[in-house]
Amino acid sequence: MKYVGRKILTMLFTLLLVSFLVFLCFTVIPGDPAIARLGTDATPEAIEMLREEMGLNRPFLVRYADWLLSFARGNFGDSYSYSMSVADLLLDKVPITLAMSLMSIAMIVVISIPLGLYTARHEGSVIDKLIYALNQVIMAVPPFFSGILITLLFGIFLKLFTPGGYVSYTTDVTGFLGYLFFPSIAIALPKIAMTVKLLRSELIEEKKQDYARTAYSRGNHTGGVLYKHVLKNAMLPIITFLGMAFTDMIAGSIVVEQVFSIPGIGRILLTSISRRDYPVVMAVVVCLAAVVIVVNGVIDIIYQWIDPRIRLEGEKS
Amino acid sequence: MKRSISMLLVVVVSLALALTGCSGEKQGESTESQITIGIPQDIEDSLDPHKAVAAGTEEVYFNIYEGLVKPDSDGNLIPALASDYTVSPDQTTYTFTIRDGVKFHSGKELTVDDVVYSLKRCSNPDDPVLLQAGMTGIESIAAADDSTVVVTLKEPNADFLCEMTAAIIPQSNEDPDHVSDGTGPYKFVSHSPQESFVLEKYDEYWGEPAHIEKVTLKVCANADSLVMELNGGSIDMMARVTSTQADQLSDDFNVLEGTMNLVQALYLNNAAKPFDDVRVRQALCYAVDRQNILDLTSDGHGTIIGSSMYPAFGKYYMEELSDYYPHDVEKAKALLAEAGYEDGFTFTIKVPSNYTQHVEVAQVIADQLKAVGVDARIQLIEWETWLSDVYSGRNFEGTVVGLDASTLAASSMLLRFNSDNSKNFVNYNNPDYDAAYSRAVSTTDDARRTEAYQECERILTETAANVYVQDLAEFVALNKKYAGYEFYPLYIQNFASLYIVEE
Numbered sequence: 001m002k003y004v005g006r007k008i009l010t011m012l013f014t015l016l017l018v019s020f021l022v023f024l025c026f027t028v029i030p031g032d033p034a035i036a037r038l039g040t041d042a043t044p045e046a047i048e049m050l051r052e053e054m055g056l057n058r059p060f061l062v063r064y065a066d067w068l069l070s071f072a073r074g075n076f077g078d079s080y081s082y083s084m085s086v087a088d089l090l091l092d093k094v095p096i097t098l099a100m101s102l103m104s105i106a107m108i109v110v111i112s113i114p115l116g117l118y119t120a121r122h123e124g125s126v127i128d129k130l131i132y133a134l135n136q137v138i139m140a141v142p143p144f145f146s147g148i149l150i151t152l153l154f155g156i157f158l159k160l161f162t163p164g165g166y167v168s169y170t171t172d173v174t175g176f177l178g179y180l181f182f183p184s185i186a187i188a189l190p191k192i193a194m195t196v197k198l199l200r201s202e203l204i205e206e207k208k209q210d211y212a213r214t215a216y217s218r219g220n221h222t223g224g225v226l227y228k229h230v231l232k233n234a235m236l237p238i239i240t241f242l243g244m245a246f247t248d249m250i251a252g253s254i255v256v257e258q259v260f261s262i263p264g265i266g267r268i269l270l271t272s273i274s275r276r277d278y279p280v281v282m283a284v285v286v287c288l289a290a291v292v293i294v295v296n297g298v299i300d301i302i303y304q305w306i307d308p309r310i311r312l313e314g315e316k317s
Numbered sequence: 318m319k320r321s322i323s324m325l326l327v328v329v330v331s332l333a334l335a336l337t338g339c340s341g342e343k344q345g346e347s348t349e350s351q352i353t354i355g356i357p358q359d360i361e362d363s364l365d366p367h368k369a370v371a372a373g374t375e376e377v378y379f380n381i382y383e384g385l386v387k388p389d390s391d392g393n394l395i396p397a398l399a400s401d402y403t404v405s406p407d408q409t410t411y412t413f414t415i416r417d418g419v420k421f422h423s424g425k426e427l428t429v430d431d432v433v434y435s436l437k438r439c440s441n442p443d444d445p446v447l448l449q450a451g452m453t454g455i456e457s458i459a460a461a462d463d464s465t466v467v468v469t470l471k472e473p474n475a476d477f478l479c480e481m482t483a484a485i486i487p488q489s490n491e492d493p494d495h496v497s498d499g500t501g502p503y504k505f506v507s508h509s510p511q512e513s514f515v516l517e518k519y520d521e522y523w524g525e526p527a528h529i530e531k532v533t534l535k536v537c538a539n540a541d542s543l544v545m546e547l548n549g550g551s552i553d554m555m556a557r558v559t560s561t562q563a564d565q566l567s568d569d570f571n572v573l574e575g576t577m578n579l580v581q582a583l584y585l586n587n588a589a590k591p592f593d594d595v596r597v598r599q600a601l602c603y604a605v606d607r608q609n610i611l612d613l614t615s616d617g618h619g620t621i622i623g624s625s626m627y628p629a630f631g632k633y634y635m636e637e638l639s640d641y642y643p644h645d646v647e648k649a650k651a652l653l654a655e656a657g658y659e660d661g662f663t664f665t666i667k668v669p670s671n672y673t674q675h676v677e678v679a680q681v682i683a684d685q686l687k688a689v690g691v692d693a694r695i696q697l698i699e700w701e702t703w704l705s706d707v708y709s710g711r712n713f714e715g716t717v718v719g720l721d722a723s724t725l726a727a728s729s730m731l732l733r734f735n736s737d738n739s740k741n742f743v744n745y746n747n748p749d750y751d752a753a754y755s756r757a758v759s760t761t762d763d764a765r766r767t768e769a770y771q772e773c774e775r776i777l778t779e780t781a782a783n784v785y786v787q788d789l790a791e792f793v794a795l796n797k798k799y800a801g802y803e804f805y806p807l808y809i810q811n812f813a814s815l816y817i818v819e820e
Contacts, residue, residue: 031701035709039370042709044739046445082510083363083494089510155549164546168512258539261546263512271359271511276701
């Protein structure tokens, strides 16, 4: 119990630190939200009035404290550039980015685990070498570039989807998922390559362990040993990697959203930064940080479930 | 071995199925006519037309809201919500007859009260956010009877009619920020931030109705994927594409050429050294080869200009100023030597990075200036930083941007160069100019006013206030399924003139 309490406290402190740093960043970088909103027609009087309205004339710490208090109460404030609340603005966008990330993680699991098993089992075969080479190439290609290639291949040449033809989930769920399928591939590709490589080396490593040899010598089938015993042990680092990959993908989707013209969290974050729309940026960054922290917590739990030794150690401390 | 191969097969097959499963599903073609138009930035301001400031927002709101008068595609003001108007000979009293039978999108009938309310709302100096730039010097706004509104000015102002394009909104609308109610040929339907802004044809429009039922504006912030989206068919029209993008378009598109209607220049901070010396500014004007800029950045398209006025302004525009400073490196060097800079100098050009056309021109200028020993360093900054540092803060040496006009009154281009004007970000300070300008605004005689405004332009050119470059060429990509696009001399996109070509 003490352990859990301490863990939650560290998490809250991390969030506090993140929010403070982001808030600080915006006071340091040039650009003024009032001027950004009023543009070239701005008169000094109008700028002053808007600054007052946005509460920008108060000292930095007062503004931060004010933001923190309302955030703690679940109030994200109002967007400076859109006349709507931050919560309403983001709620519409969360499903888009989330759907894309979940789709990519599903692709990673479905494709990389069988491939990893196959290559580990047939270590040194032609197919293994081929996949190995392919892996190296795919790993090196960043998602935004593979995004462009995917658009070119599937969108322009094969006409499987209309580039930029994003369909909102409120009008057509199948069309929405169908469109997101392609950016999800772009996000998933490098992670698939990494997972296959990692799983393959983990499996080969584990295969050499004494327990595997014992299992074989007792007359077990090759496949049985691999799937029942070795895979389970090799999975630990993979799960850590997938967890990290998931949080990384949410951040990575910011770039891919640009390539595929998807109006998700990433697009909102980018435009809000350039419009100096602090309430929106603060909400997005702090929520993303919270997701990262929570996912890491979940990984800890899965760890304990797979490996009882960790569970026991955790109980002792 | 067999099992693992079959496993691989399953993965491959399911992937292939997923790929084909979500393909080809074309959405059912509706009978409703519609067009999707790309816009570079989201419509970010409120739905309140008096709060709209971004040019990209105003050009869209032109279709939703109307004023008493509105510009046609030649820039002339034509009666809109006023069916007729008269101006008193001393140009201080404007009498408008309100058009009969105009209905707002909400179904409410337009009354003189709405007109008085709207005009008062956007001319109230106590509310600087709603106040429209030119709406000053008004003595009174009142309804004379049920169909007449009289606006009285403190001083004669021949350009005042241009301000009467200000949107008229109903007095009964309590939340104009979120509820749109105008009288234009299109009405607002929905707005999903960063996604779409939807307009629908207004069936009870008083004038000539629009042709296309539904207009969807789609944000295409990424210039790199724009061509792909056009060729792929998810956007039917995009204004202000670059000539490079236009070259990459498929045969499905017509590329229309017009002008962007702005004054692109290397704007110089006239208060900063060494640009406080008129000879240095003139030297830069001689050092720049404008035709070469056009050739290198836009295949020779564009109109070279020599002062703060572009051709669409008609009688105010002075073509003869465009070659006042021919390309002459020797003369530039001589002027620099005279000013004490025979070894040249170094300065920074700040350019907003989102405007490719300005960045490219800045690069060519920097290159050309090397020939006279001036080392211009280009610093790319965000548009928001430009607004706060360069425009509001006036903290810069040189910057390449294009300045547009909100109305076709000469004052909308020339007002800012008055020494005490709050928008005079180049810190231009010249008593002769101020005198010529006040002569222009105080006279009621059209010929004399035009002559005084031209005097202003000539002063700007002779004193080399800025290194004027060009009025950029504008390219509009329009799918061949549509026609009817009209260029306006102002920042306006008229969707009502677009129609679908019968096949």
